[in-house]
Amino acid sequence: xxxxxxxxxxxxxxxxxxxxxxxxxxxxxxxxxxxxxxxxxxxxxxxxxxxxxxxxxxxxxxxxxxxxxxxxxxxxxxxxxxxxxxxxxxxxxxxxxxxxxxxxxxxxxxxxxxxxxxxxxxxxxxxxxxxxxxxxxxxxxxxxxxxxxxxxxxxxxxxxxxxxxxxxxxxxxxxxxxxxxxxxxxxxxxxxxxxxxxxxxxxxxxxxxxxxxxxxxxxxxxxxxxxxxxxxxxxxxxxxxxxxxxxxxxxxxxxxxxxxxxxxxxxxxxxxxxxxxxxxxxxxxxxxxxxxxxxxxxxxxxxxxxxxxxxxxxxxxxxxxxxxxxxxxxxxxxxxxxxxxxxxxxxxxxxxxxxxxxxxxxxxxxxxxxxxxxxxxxxxxxxxxx
Amino acid sequence: xxxxxxxxxxxxxxxxxxxxxxxxxxxxxxxxxxxxxxxxxxxxxxxxxxxxxxxxxxxxxxxxxxxxxxxxxxxxxxxxxxxxxxxxxxxxxxxxxxxxxxxxxxxxxxxxxxxxxxxxxxxxxxxxxxxxxxxxxxxxxxxxxxxxxxxxxxxxxxxxxxxxxxxxxxxxxxxxxxxxxxxxxxxxxxxxxxxxxxxxxxxxxxxxxxxxxxxxxxxxxxxxxxxxxxxxxxxxxxxxxxxxxxxxxxxxxxxxxxxxxxxxxxxxxxxxxxxxxxxxxxxxxxxxxxxxxxxxxxxxxxxxxxxxxxxxxxxxxxxxxxxxxxxxxxxxxxxxxxxxxxxxxxxxxxxxxxxxxxxxxxxxxxxxxxxxxxxxxxxxxxxxxx
Numbered sequence: 018x019x020x021x022x023x024x025x026x027x028x029x030x031x032x033x034x035x036x037x038x039x040x041x042x043x044x045x046x047x048x049x050x051x052x053x054x055x056x057x058x059x060x061x062x063x064x065x066x067x068x069x070x071x072x073x074x075x076x077x078x079x080x081x082x083x084x085x086x087x088x089x090x091x092x093x094x095x096x097x098x099x100x101x102x103x104x105x106x107x108x109x110x111x112x113x114x115x116x117x118x119x120x121x122x123x124x125x126x127x128x129x130x131x132x133x134x135x136x137x138x139x140x141x142x143x144x145x146x147x148x149x150x151x152x153x154x155x156x157x158x159x160x161x162x163x164x165x166x167x168x169x170x171x172x173x174x175x176x177x178x179x180x181x182x183x184x185x186x187x188x189x190x191x192x193x194x195x196x197x198x199x200x201x202x203x204x205x206x207x208x209x210x211x212x213x214x215x216x217x218x219x220x221x222x223x224x225x226x227x228x229x230x231x232x233x234x235x236x237x238x239x240x241x242x243x244x245x246x247x248x249x250x251x252x253x254x255x256x257x258x259x260x261x262x263x264x265x266x267x268x269x270x271x272x273x274x275x276x277x278x279x280x281x282x283x284x285x286x287x288x289x290x291x292x293x294x295x296x297x298x299x300x301x302x303x304x305x306x307x308x309x310x311x312x313x314x315x316x317x318x319x320x321x322x323x324x325x326x327x328x329x330x331x332x333x334x335x336x337x338x339x340x341x342x343x344x345x346x347x348x349x350x351x352x353x354x355x356x357x358x359x360x361x362x363x364x365x366x367x368x369x370x371x372x373x374x375x376x377x378x379x380x381x382x383x384x385x386x387x388x389x390x391x392x393x394x395x396x397x398x399x400x401x402x403x
Numbered sequence: 404x405x406x407x408x409x410x411x412x413x414x415x416x417x418x419x420x421x422x423x424x425x426x427x428x429x430x431x432x433x434x435x436x437x438x439x440x441x442x443x444x445x446x447x448x449x450x451x452x453x454x455x456x457x458x459x460x461x462x463x464x465x466x467x468x469x470x471x472x473x474x475x476x477x478x479x480x481x482x483x484x485x486x487x488x489x490x491x492x493x494x495x496x497x498x499x500x501x502x503x504x505x506x507x508x509x510x511x512x513x514x515x516x517x518x519x520x521x522x523x524x525x526x527x528x529x530x531x532x533x534x535x536x537x538x539x540x541x542x543x544x545x546x547x548x549x550x551x552x553x554x555x556x557x558x559x560x561x562x563x564x565x566x567x568x569x570x571x572x573x574x575x576x577x578x579x580x581x582x583x584x585x586x587x588x589x590x591x592x593x594x595x596x597x598x599x600x601x602x603x604x605x606x607x608x609x610x611x612x613x614x615x616x617x618x619x620x621x622x623x624x625x626x627x628x629x630x631x632x633x634x635x636x637x638x639x640x641x642x643x644x645x646x647x648x649x650x651x652x653x654x655x656x657x658x659x660x661x662x663x664x665x666x667x668x669x670x671x672x673x674x675x676x677x678x679x680x681x682x683x684x685x686x687x688x689x690x691x692x693x694x695x696x697x698x699x700x701x702x703x704x705x706x707x708x709x710x711x712x713x714x715x716x717x718x719x720x721x722x723x724x725x726x727x728x729x730x731x732x733x734x735x736x737x738x739x740x741x742x743x744x745x746x747x748x749x750x751x752x753x754x755x756x757x758x759x760x761x762x763x764x765x766x767x768x769x770x771x772x773x774x775x776x777x778x779x780x781x782x783x784x785x786x787x788x789x
Contacts, residue, residue, distance in 0.1 A: 055738045056731070062742070063726065085709065085734045093712060093730060101726045323471065326479060340449065340487045344479060345442070348471045352441045355741050356448070 021157070021212035021239050023271045027381060031260070031290040034380040037271055039105040039157035040210040041097060042072070046271060046292040047380075049283065049373045050075040050107055051366055052300060055084070056100045059300050060359040061366070063102050069335065069363065070370040073105040073157070075295045078150055079114030082140065083133040087153035095155025095207030107295070108156035109275075110147045110189075116165035124164060126181065144188035148213075152196050155207025160242065161189040163216045168249055175220035182218045183232045189213065190236050212239035214273060220245060221254050223261050230265040240271040243291075247277045255282070260289035280309055280372055280396055284389050287376050299369045303362030306350045310368065311396050315343075317361065322347045335367035336360075372396070407543070407598035407625055409657045413767060417649070417676040420766040423459075423657055425491040425543035426596040427483060430458040432657060432678040433766075435669065435759045436493060437752055438686060441466045442476075442486045445686050446745040447752070449488050455721065455749065456756040459491040459543070461681045464536055465500030468526065469519040473539035481541025481593030493681070494542035495661075496533045496575075502551035510550060512567065530574035534599075538582050541593025546628065547575040549602045554635055561606035568604045569618045575599065576622050598625035600659060606631060607640050609647050616651040626657040629677075633663045641668070646675035666695055666758055666782055670775050673762050685755045689748030692736045696754065697782050701729075703747065708733045721753035722746075758782070 022038045037044040051058045051066060053074040058066055066074065076096060081087060093099040096106055112129065115122055119131035119140075128143030142150075144162045151159035163182040166174050193213045195201050215238040219225030233241065243262050246255050259274055266272050273293035274286050283294055299309065306317040310330035315322070317329075325343035337346070337360040349357035372392075379388035408424045423430040437444045437452060439460040444452055452460065462482060467473060479485040482492055498515065501508055505517035505526075514529030528536075530548045537545035549568040552560050579599050581587050601624040605611030619627065629648050632641050645660060652658050659679035660672050669680055685695065692703040696716035701708070703715075711729035723732070723746040735743035758778075765774035 055734070055740055057735055057738075057740050057742045060741050060745075062722070062745070064722070080738075084738060085730075089710060089730075092710060093728075099728070099731055099734075101728070101731060324475060324478060326484075336448070336450070342479075342485070342487070344471075344475075345485055345487060348441070348485075349443055352443075352466075352470060354441055354443050355446050355744065356443045358741065359446075359448070359745065 020210050023240065023269065025268060029380045029383045029385040030288065031263070032287050032376075032380045032385045033290060033292055034377055035271065035292055037073075037105070039073075039212070040208050041103065041105045041157050044072040044105055045377055047283070047287045047373055047376050048073060048293050049369050050293065050295040051369075052077075052295055052297045053100075053102070053106075055080045056096060058362075058366075060304065060355070060362045061300075063100075065336070065363055066366070067104070069367045070374060071104070071366065073107060074102065075107050075109065076154070076156065077111070077114060078108045078147065078154065079111035079118065081154060082111060082142075082150055083135055083138070087150040091153035091155075091205040091207060095153070097155060097208075105157040106154075107158040107273075108151050108154050108160065110160045110162040111142055111150070112147070112162050113165055113276075115142060126184070128162070128185075144185040145192045148189045148192040148196065149201070149204045152193075152204055152206045152211065156211060157208060158240065159193070159211055159213045161186040161213065161215055161238075163218055163244055165245065166220065170220050172220075172222055172225070175218075175222055176225055179218040179220075179225050179229045182216065183229060183236075186215050186233055187236055190215075190238065214238050214240040214242050214271075216242045216244040216275070217262055217266075218245050221250050221258055223258060226258060226262045227265060230262060234267065238270070240273060241266050242273040242275050244275045246274065247282070252282075256285050256289060259286050259291060263290035266290075280369065281393060283369070283372060284376065284392050287380075288385070288389055299365035300362050303365040304358040306357070306361060308361060309365050309396070313396065317343065317347050317350050317357075319347075329364055330368065333364065333367060333371070335364050337364040337367075406596050409626065409655065411654060415766045415769045415771040416674065417646070418673050418762075418766045418771045419676060419678055420763055421657065421678055423491070425459075425598070426594050427489065427491045427543050428458070430491055431763055433669070433673045433759055433762050434459060434679050435755050436461040436679065436681040437755075438463075438681055438683045439486075439488070439492075441470070442482060444748075444752075446690065446741070446748045447686075449486075451722070451749055452488075452752070453490070455753045456760060457490070457752065459493060460488065461493050461495065462540065462542065463500060464494050464497035464533065464540065465504065467540060468497060468528075468536055469521055469524070473536040477539035477541075477591040477593060481539070483541060483594075491543040492540075493544040493659075494537050494540050494546065496546045496548040497528055497536065498533070498548050499551055499662075501528060512570070514548070514571075530571040531578045534575045534578040534582065535587070535590045538579075538590055538592045538597065542597060543594060544626065545579070545597055545599045547572040547599065547601055547624075549604055549630055551631065552606065556606050558606075558608055558611070561604075561608055562611055565604040565606075565611050565615045568602065569615065569622075572601050572619055573622055576601075576624065600624050600626040600628050600657075602628045602630040602661070603648055603652075604631050607636050607644055609644060612644060612648045613651060616648060620653065624656070626659060627652050628659040628661050630661045632660065633668070638668075642671050642675060645672050645677065649676035652676075666755065667779060669755070669758060670762065670778050673766075674771070674775055685751035686748050689751040690744040692743070692747060694747060695751050695782070699782065703729065703733050703736050703743075705733075715750055716754065719750065719753060719757070721750050723750040723753075
């Protein structure tokens with residue numbers, strides 16, 4: 018296994034072209050990570066993800082913790098061997114799902130006490146436990162446990178959660194270092210070279226973001242994420258906070274914007290210095306028949322596609338676009354065939370991953386600003402459906 | 404496009420090795436046809452079916468008639484161009500779903516008057532209309548419209564339905580011949596070389612089966628099916644009626660046993676002279692976590708597989724068995740991931756199609772009886788789950 022490292026290959030304005038070296042392989046950045054919540058990207062086979070160009074996927078620690086359990090996965094040798102996905106995996110810390118999904122949660126300085134949404138079983142997710150669970154899962158990149166705040170948050174609430182997140186980040190880092198030097202018994206480290214990313218919080222308050230960045234950088238991580246955005250704030254605020262925060266982060270570490278976003282968001286946030294993204298949009302929208310194309314968005318349910326023999330996206334080379342017409346895809350969707358969700362997801366992910374490839378090419382050729390303008394004129398149009 | 408033909412290549416006892424030549428390609432027999440009810444085999448991509456060795460699939464006329472409609476499919480150029488499946492397709496006549504699925508059906512000598520199970524729209528499916536719809540669909544093999552009887556049927560009920568089915572078969576054949584010579588305007592013949600199979604009825608009464616066979620053979624079809632079996636009768640009766648009826652059919656025409664069956668049934672009925680099968684078992688059971696393996700059946704939900712790192716079937720070379728463990732497949736199933744249904748279906752179909760390949764090899768090498776005994780000792784065991 019390779020050690021973890023990041024190499025910045027070139028820049029174009031604030032946009033960065035780079036390469037993550039992880040224990041399970043190399044990831045070209047800027048990168049989009051398809052979301053594989055329960056150890057599987059919904060409706061996809063692993064080989065389809067690979068064909069679409071996915072170099073890394075995200076798995077949700079909360080979901081795997083409550084089913085089938087991190088101990089079971091550790092006994093299988095970690096998430097890679099359990100799932101058969103051989104390329105890199107990033108795991109979140111579980112904090113966001115504790116906030117959005119779990120029942121009867123009580124957050125204290127110690128950690129998050131909650132009941133599983135599945136069967137009501139009690140769990141205590143401390144920073145140490147979140148680090149141990151991810152050691153069991155053996156992801157290539159682990160995230161620190163942070164505290165999510167309910168929106169809209171006052172400045173005081175955002176500050177308090179940010180400071181607690183910094184304290185938790187310190188505990189997560191200490192635990193990881195202890196795990197690395199073998200000081201913790203009873204925890205299986207499935208991927209010894211696992212990296213750990215800190216998370217910058219602070220809501221939409223830039224001074225809090227700055228303070229969070231400074232404090233998190235002092236702890237020191239292999240990479241840095243920007244969390245707590247894309248949760249309902251206006252787009253210009255998302256972009257502004259992302260850009261201002263990214264500028265404060267060291268050039269030699271990867272920067273990950275969590276939970277973002279639309280194809281436009283990817284382009285706009287690459288323009289502001291982001292290297293990594295994840296979002297459920299391509300997969301969830303795919304299952305709902307909402308499709309991203311080079312000419313704008315399509316709702317395949319729309320009657321105008323009933324007799325449309327053309328491909329979903331004439332500019333796309335994915336399996337779906339090479340083999341099936343809009344008319345057939347609409348029929349499958351209307352007929353409730355699960356193949357509809359699969360073919361649509363495959364296209365949406367291909368579109369996202371192809372967009373990332375084009376972004377990387379544009380940065381390499383120093384034509385990113387042209388690409389961005391062109392992209393925003395075409396693919397980002399809200400809808401082709403009249 | 405090729406014309407339709409059947410070539411009997413060799414026999415071993417009553418078992419037959421043959422080759423169907425159809426407008427969309429060659430099918431090795433004995434053949435199993437995966438069921439693609441709505442123009443798609445549930446949970447499968449076309450290329451996965453091809454990789455698994457499917458040379459022909461079945462599509463249901465009733466389902467396509469009520470959605471998206473045969474006229475829409477005819478305007479697309481037929482089912483092959485509409486769905487993107489380029490290999491042979493057999494369509495049923497729609498009669499069985501009218502019997503099992505439709506609402507307020509009234510069967511008269513003219514045909515079946517019914518309401519769609521989807522939206523209550525009225526349809527009249529006559530023998531002529533059933534032939535026209537299948538001409539629109541452009542399948543390689545069309546089936547005649549027959550009358551299904553409620554079970555248990557008296558001898559009189561079975562005789563009446565059999566005789567009506569013969570009269571309907573005559574009308575279907577006349578219509579097809581009219582379509583072939585271009586005498587019917589307003590019907591698009593999507594596949595001019597489409598073949599048509601007659602169906603032998605008569606329930607479990609062998610004298611009625613014999614009479615049905617004699618009358619249907621006098622009409623004359625490119626192939627013959629045995630219908631109305633595998634509907635609840637004891638296995639020995641299924642096998643006996645199949646064997647006795649198959650013996651009455653001409654050696655130079657393909658024989659199709661409709662809606663059958665388990666892996667055992669396939670082997671036993673090949674032993675009785677059957678060339679073609681279809682059944683929802685591998686696909687439906689796959690979605691329900693019921694798996695066929697070379698060592699017996701597995702219910703993947705069973706707790707004994709939670710930490711089983713072995714493949715589903717060590718003797719299987721399918722994508723699922725090459726890439727995933729029982730533990731992962733169980734996790735996906737328990738987590739409700741649609742990928743579970745897909746991976747399980749892929750395995751079950753691979754097992755069925757691989758069984759057909761082994762059957763064909765055994766006939767070619769004149770070792771079919773040995774194969775049959777061995778198969779019934781291993782793969783047909785009811786369950787591996789304790």
